[in-house]
Amino acid sequence: GIALGAQASTGSSSSASSSGSLVFDPDAYEKLTTTVTDTDGDEHSVTYHFWKAITYVAKPVDATYQSLVVSAPVEIDGKAVDPSDAPILLANSVGGYMPSSVADATGVGAGGMSGGGAPGGGAPSGSASPSASAPGANGNTNATGGATASNQLLALAAGYVVVEPGARGRTLKNSAGEYYGTAPAAIVDLKAAVRYVRSNRGRIPGDVDRIVSAGTSAGGALSALLGASGDSPIYDRYLKELGAADASDAIFATGAWCPITDLEHADGAYEWNWGANATQSTGKVVDQSVSKELSAQFAEYQASLKLRGLNRFGALTARNYDEYLLRQYLQPSATAYLAGLSDSERETYLAKNTFITWSAGKATFTWDDYLTHVGARKKTAPAFDAFDLSAGENNEFGAGTTENRHFTAYGAKNDTTGLSTKRVAADIPEKLHLMNPMYHLVDKVNGRRSKHWWIRLGTNDTDTSHVVSANLAAAAAGLGDDVNHLYYWDQGHGANTDPGDFITWIAKVTG
Ligand code: DHB
Numbered sequence: 001g002i003a004l005g006a007q008a009s010t011g012s013s014s015s016a017s018s019s020g021s022l023v024f025d026p027d028a029y030e031k032l033t034t035t036v037t038d039t040d041g042d043e044h045s046v047t048y049h050f051w052k053a054i055t056y057v058a059k060p061v062d063a064t065y066q067s068l069v070v071s072a073p074v075e076i077d078g079k080a081v082d083p084s085d086a087p088i089l090l091a092n093s094v095g096g097y098m099p100s101s102v103a104d105a106t107g108v109g110a111g112g113m114s115g116g117g118a119p120g121g122g123a124p125s126g127s128a129s130p131s132a133s134a135p136g137a138n139g140n141t142n143a144t145g146g147a148t149a150s151n152q153l154l155a156l157a158a159g160y161v162v163v164e165p166g167a168r169g170r171t172l173k174n175s176a177g178e179y180y181g182t183a184p185a186a187i188v189d190l191k192a193a194v195r196y197v198r199s200n201r202g203r204i205p206g207d208v209d210r211i212v213s214a215g216t217s218a219g220g221a222l223s224a225l226l227g228a229s230g231d232s233p234i235y236d237r238y239l240k241e242l243g244a245a246d247a248s249d250a251i252f253a254t255g256a257w258c259p260i261t262d263l264e265h266a267d268g269a270y271e272w273n274w275g276a277n278a279t280q281s282t283g284k285v286v287d288q289s290v291s292k293e294l295s296a297q298f299a300e301y302q303a304s305l306k307l308r309g310l311n312r313f314g315a316l317t318a319r320n321y322d323e324y325l326l327r328q329y330l331q332p333s334a335t336a337y338l339a340g341l342s343d344s345e346r347e348t349y350l351a352k353n354t355f356i357t358w359s360a361g362k363a364t365f366t367w368d369d370y371l372t373h374v375g376a377r378k379k380t381a382p383a384f385d386a387f388d389l390s391a392g393e394n395n396e397f398g399a400g401t402t403e404n405r406h407f408t409a410y411g412a413k414n415d416t417t418g419l420s421t422k423r424v425a426a427d428i429p430e431k432l433h434l435m436n437p438m439y440h441l442v443d444k445v446n447g448r449r450s451k452h453w454w455i456r457l458g459t460n461d462t463d464t465s466h467v468v469s470a471n472l473a474a475a476a477a478g479l480g481d482d483v484n485h486l487y488y489w490d491q492g493h494g495a496n497t498d499p500g501d502f503i504t505w506i507a508k509v510t511g
Contacts, residue, residue, distance in 0.1 A: 023203065024070075025051075029049035030052075031050075033045060034153070045077055053103045056195075057242040058242075059242055061185075066242070068193050070161065071108035071162040071164075083159065083206060084206070086206050089214060091162060094218050095219060097170045099169030100169060102165070149500065151502060155506070163197055167185070182396055183397055184431060188238040190222055194251060210252050212251070212255060213251050214256075214502075220256040220261075230448040252452065256456075258494060258495070263396075264385075267382035268298030271298065272302075272321070277462075286380050291381045307475055308474065309474060310473065329485070329487040333489040335362050370459075376462075386411070387411060389415075399431075409424060438471065454502055457469045458487070458494075459489050470485070
C-alpha cells in the first residue's frame with residue numbers, strides 16, 4: 001500500500017500525546033460535569049472523568065487523527081456510579097469518508113451530534129467544545145443550555161463509558177503529495193483504536209469485551225465494517241505498520257445509521273432503487289441508459305448474494321426487493337409513524353398523502369407511489385464511481401499521489417478523464433474487500449464478527465440505495481445474528497430519531 005507507507009512529512013501539530021507507549025494512564029483524567037437532556041426532555045447532571053486525546057498507535061502516521069478520547073461517568077444525578085464494568089460505546093464521527101479528529105476535544109461528544117460528521121465533504125469534524133458544561137462541538141445545545149440527545153451523551157447518562165476515536169480520512173495529503181487517509185486507512189485506524197482499548201483491560205474504564213460501535217453514514221459504513229471484520233487477518237499488515245496494540249479488534253455489537261457501504265455495488269443498487277426518479281434535486285435528469293445498465297448489474301449481484309429476507313420472506317432478488325422493502329420496512333415505518341400521531345395529526349397527514357391507505361391501524365401503499373413521495377434523487381448516475389472521478393468515493397479509493405480513482409469495471413470502462421487504462425488498478429480488488437462488510441458476511445464469513453446489529457435509515461434518504469442496509473441486515477440475520485433494523489419514516493440522511501432506544505438496546509444485548 002503506497003498510501004499506507006506515506007509518512008506525514010508535514011509534521012504533526014497535534015496536541016495529542018505521542019509517547020509511543022500504548023499503556024492507558026488511569027490517573028490522567030480531569031473531572032467534568034455536563035447536563036444531558038434525555039429523550040423525554042428531562043435533564044440529568046453527569047460528572048465524568050475525561051481523558052484528553054491519547055494516540056492509539058505506537059507509530060502514528062498522523063496523531064492528529066489517530067487519537068481517541070475517553071469519558072467515564074462517576075456520578076449521575078448526585079448518585080455515585082462505578083463505570084469499571086460498564087459497556088463501552090465506541091462512537092466514531094466520520095462523515096463523508098473525511099478525516100475526523102478529537103485532538104482538541106475538551107469533553108464528551110467531540111464529534112458533534114449523533115455521530116454525524118460533515119456529509120460529502122466539509123471540514124474535519126471534532127473541534128473543541130465551547131465548555132465542559134455545554135458539550136457538542138457542532139453547537140448541539142438546546143434552549144435550556146443542556147446538550148441535546150446524542151448517542152454519546154445518552155450513553156454517558158446511562159452510565160456507559162464513551163470512547164471517541166478519530167481516524168484518517170480521504171483528503172489527507174503529505175508534503176510529498178501522497179494521500180495517506182484513503183482506503184483502508186479509516187478502518188485500520190478504528191481497529192487500532194479497538195485494539196488499544198482491549199489491550200488496556202483493567203486500566204481503562206469499562207468492560208473491554210462489551211464494545212458497541214456507532215457511526216453515521218460513512219461512519220455507519222465503518223461501524224458496520226468494524227463489526228463484520230473483527231480480527232480478520234486481512235488488516236494485519238496495516239495494523240502492524242502502525243504499531244497497533246497486540247489485542248483483539250473484534251467488537252461485541254454494531255450500531256450503523258444510514259451506512260454508505262458496499263460501494264462497488266452501490267451504483268447498481270442506487271439505480272435499481274431510485275432509477276425511476278430520473279431527476280436530481282438540482283433539476284438535472286440522469287442518463288437513462290446508464291441507469292438501466294447499472295440496474296441490470298444490480299440484478300446479477302443480488303442473485304449472487306443468495307440472501308433471504310427477514311421474517312421468512314424467501315430469496316431476495318431484484319424482482320421482489322420492492323415488495324420486500326415495502327413489507328419489511330417501509331409500510332411498518334409509516335404505520336409506526338402514523339400510530340404515534342394524534343387522531344387529528346394523522347388525519348391531516350393522510351389528507352396530504354393520499355397514496356397511503358390507513359386501515360385497521362396499518363399503512364399500505366405501492367412502491368411507485370412511495371418513490372413519487374420521496375421525489376428527486378440526490379445523486380447522478382453513476383452515484384459513486386463517477387465517470388469523471390468527481391465523487392467522494394473516487395477519492396476514497398485514491399492512492400499514492402493519485403487523488404481519485406475508479407473502483408468499478410463499469411466506471412473505469414466509461415472514464416471521461418482521459419485515462420489510458422480503462423480498468424481498475426491492480427490493488428483495487430483487495431481495497432474493496434478491506435472496505436466492505438459484505439465481504440466478511442457473505443464471501444468469507446467471519447466467525448469473529450459482531451453478533452448484534454442495530455441498523456437505522458431514513459425513508460427519504462437517497463444518499464444510497466435502501467437495499468444496502470437491508471442486505472447488510474439480511475446477511476447478518478442469515479448467519480443467525482441478532483438484527484434490529486428499522487427505517488425512520490420521512491426522515492432524511494443522518495437521522496437518528498430513537499437514540500434512547502439504542503441506549504436501551506445496548507443494555508439488553510450486553511446485559
Ligand atoms: C456520506 C454521504 C454520502 O452521500 C456518501 O456518498 C458518502 C458519505 C456521509 O454523509 O458520510
